[in-house]
Amino acid sequence: MKICIVxxxxxxxxxxxxxxxxxxxxxxxxSQVDWVVESTFKGVLENNPHIDNILxxxxxxxxxxxxxxxxxxxxxKKYSKNNYDIVIDAQGLLKSAxxxxxxxxxxxxxxxxISIRExxxxxxxxxxxxxxxxxxxxxxxxTVICEPLGVKVTSEKIINKEKFLFSASYEENLPEIFxxxxxxxxxxxxxxxxxxxVEIAKTLKTPTYIVWGSEEEHQKALWMQxxxxxxxxxxxxxxxxxxxxxxxxxxxxxxxxxxxxMAWGLNVPSITIFGPTPTNRVYITPxxxxxxxxxxxxxxxxxxxDFSIREINSEEIINLARELKK
Numbered sequence: 092m093k094i095c096i097v098x099x100x101x102x103x104x105x106x107x108x109x110x111x112x113x114x115x116x117x118x119x120x121x122s123q124v125d126w127v128v129e130s131t132f133k134g135v136l137e138n139n140p141h142i143d144n145i146l147x148x149x150x151x152x153x154x155x156x157x158x159x160x161x162x163x164x165x166x167x168k169k170y171s172k173n174n175y176d177i178v179i180d181a182q183g184l185l186k187s188a189x190x191x192x193x194x195x196x197x198x199x200x201x202x203x204x205i206s207i208r209e210x211x212x213x214x215x216x217x218x219x220x221x222x223x224x225x226x227x228x229x230x231x232x233x234t235v236i237c238e239p240l241g242v243k244v245t246s247e248k249i250i251n252k253e254k255f256l257f258s259a260s261y262e263e264n265l266p267e268i269f270x271x272x273x274x275x276x277x278x279x280x281x282x283x284x285x286x287x288x289v290e291i292a293k294t295l296k297t298p299t300y301i302v303w304g305s306e307e308e309h310q311k312a313l314w315m316q317x318x319x320x321x322x323x324x325x326x327x328x329x330x331x332x333x334x335x336x337x338x339x340x341x342x343x344x345x346x347x348x349x350x351x352x353m354a355w356g357l358n359v360p361s362i363t364i365f366g367p368t369p370t371n372r373v374y375i376t377p378x379x380x381x382x383x384x385x386x387x388x389x390x391x392x393x394x395x396x397d398f399s400i401r402e403i404n405s406e407e408i409i410n411l412a413r414e415l416k417k
Contacts, residue, residue: 092119092121092122092123092176092177092240093122093123093125093173093174093175093176093177094115094122094123094124094125094175094176094177094179094240095125095126095127095146095170095173095175095177095178095179095191095194095196096108096124096125096126096127096179096181096236097126097127097178097179097180097181097182097187097190097191097194098126098127098128098181098182098187098232099127099128099129099132099148099150099182099186099187099190100128100129100131100132100182101132101277101349102132102135102330102348102349102350102352103347103348103349103351103352103372104182104228104232105128105132105135105136106135106256106349106352106353106355106356107228107229107232107352107372108181108232108233108236109135109136109139109255109256109356110229110232110233110249110252110255110356111232111233111236111237111242111244112124112139112141112142112255113141113252113253113255114233114237114242114244114248115141115236115237115240115242116141118240118241118242119240119242123143123144124141124142124143125142125143125144125145125146125170125173125175126142126144126145126146127146127148127170127190127194128145128146128147128148129147129148129149129150129151130147130148130149131151132330133145133147133330134329134330134331134333134334135256135330135334135349137257137258137259137330137331138257138258138259138331139255139256139257140257141255146170147166148163148166148167148190149163150163150186150190164193167190167193167194168193170194171193171194171195173194174196175194175195175196176196176197176198177196177197177198177199177200177218177239177240178191178194178195178196178198178199178200179191179200179201179235179236179239179240180199180200180201180202180212180215180216180235181201181232181235181236183201183202183206183207183208183209183212183235184208184209184212185209185211185212187212188201188209188211188212188213188214188215188216189215191215191216192215198217198218198239199215199216199217199218200216200217200218200219200220200235200239201213201215201216201218201219201220201235202216202219202220202221202222202231202235203216203219203220203221204219205221205224206220206221206222206223206224206231207224208224218239220234220235220238220239222234222235224390224391225369225371225390225391226371227371227372227374228371228372228373229249229372229373229374230246230249233249246374249374250374250376252358253358254338254356254357254358255356256334256338256353256356256357257334258331258332258334258335258338259331259335260335261332261335263339265336265339266298268297268298268341269297269298269299269300269339269340269341270292270295270297270298270299270300270340270341270342270343270344271299271300271301271302271325271336271337271340271342271343271344271345271354272288272291272292272299272300272301272302272315272322272343272344272345273302273343273344273345273346273348273350273351274288274301274302274303274308274311274312274315274345274346275302275303275304275305275307275308275311275346275348276346276347276348277348278367278395279398280366280367280394280395280396280397280398280400281346281347281348281366281367281368281400282346282400283346283364283366283400283401283403284401285311285314285315287403287405287408288315288344289315289318289319289322290405290409291344291405291408291409291412292315292319292321292322293319293321294405294409295321295409295412295413296321297321297341297342298321298323299321299322299323300323300324300325300336300340301315301316301322301323301324301325302325302333302345302350303324303325303327304327309324312324333350333353334353334357337350337353337354337357337359338357338359340354340359341360341416342359342360342361342362342412342415342416343359343360343361343362344361344362344364344408344412345361345362345363345364346363346364346400347363347364347365347366347368347372347373351363352373354379355373355374355376355379358378359378360378360379360415360416361378361379361380362380362381362382362408362411362412362415363379363380363381363382364381364382364400364403364408365381365382365383365384365400366383366384366386366397366398366399366400366401366403367386367388367393367394367395367397367398367399367400368388368393369388369390370383378415380411380415382403382407382408382411383403384397384399384400384402384403385399385402386399
């Protein structure tokens with residue numbers, strides 16, 4: 092069977108969907124699995140033995156230059172020549188549904204109208220999956236990918252998963268024991284205060300590398316490094332290099348964002364800090380924990396002005412970190 096999964100972005104969403112791959116290959120070992128992704132996030136998928144081909148697109152380029160739509164269409168038409176048996180839209184957006192239809196197959200699968208973020212997208216599918224929009228994000232991803240293939244996935248299977256992020260080998264120049272802090276995210280209201288990250292570092296007294304993305308986050312990281320001897324800025328590298336470093340760390344503490352979710356995909360101990368977003372975006376396991384602010388979250392309308400994450404006491408995170416290190 093030739094399978095094409097469409098999950099274009101973002102990093103955390105792609106990671107949550109990738110857990111399905113091992114279950115597909117377990118039950119359909121001879122299947123070919125290709126994945127369509129925005130070029131920016133290709134590195135997340137690289138080196139995974141369960142992906143046969145990574146198919147890149149750059150739909151974001153269309154926003155900057157409208158004529159780019161023709162180039163992207165040509166790319167998708169080229170992929171359509173792969174003659175897939177099924178294309179699965181795991182994104183649930185109008186643009187991903189259109190991508191799925193252009194690539195084409197006898198079966199186009201995706202969420203039904205009440206399970207999807209953009210209801211109009213469901214009209215592009217001829218095989219539809221029903222699962223509550225406010226259900227666990229990882230369950231949703233696993234279900235929309237596996238159910239159309241007749242592959243059964245349970246919560247127990249997901250909790251006991253094998254790691255599914257892989258990287259090339261890089262030269263190691265890392266301490267034997269070290270932590271990682273992920274200090275950024277897409278909204279400022281999802282970011283735990285830099286001062287409290289410093290408090291955690293000073294208390295745990297473990298060498299800790301700071302992951303950063305934007306220049307604003309870099310400046311924040313520089314400030315943090317100046318305020319604790321235990322904090323060091325991680326040089327900016329590729330996503331594949333980031334997977335490698337995270338795979339070697341003892342504990343990752345970070346905001347609800349892609350690099351933090353890498354720890355779960357690598358079976359590395361982690362603490363994810365939540366403010367205005369729901370904790371059911373992750374799976375809580377014996378080594379993957381969450382800390383949530385006291386605010387209530389509406390899954391259907393997230394509040395970007397909810398800065399309650401700032402009220403989380405650093406001691407709560409420190410105590411959890413100590414438990415994970417026992």
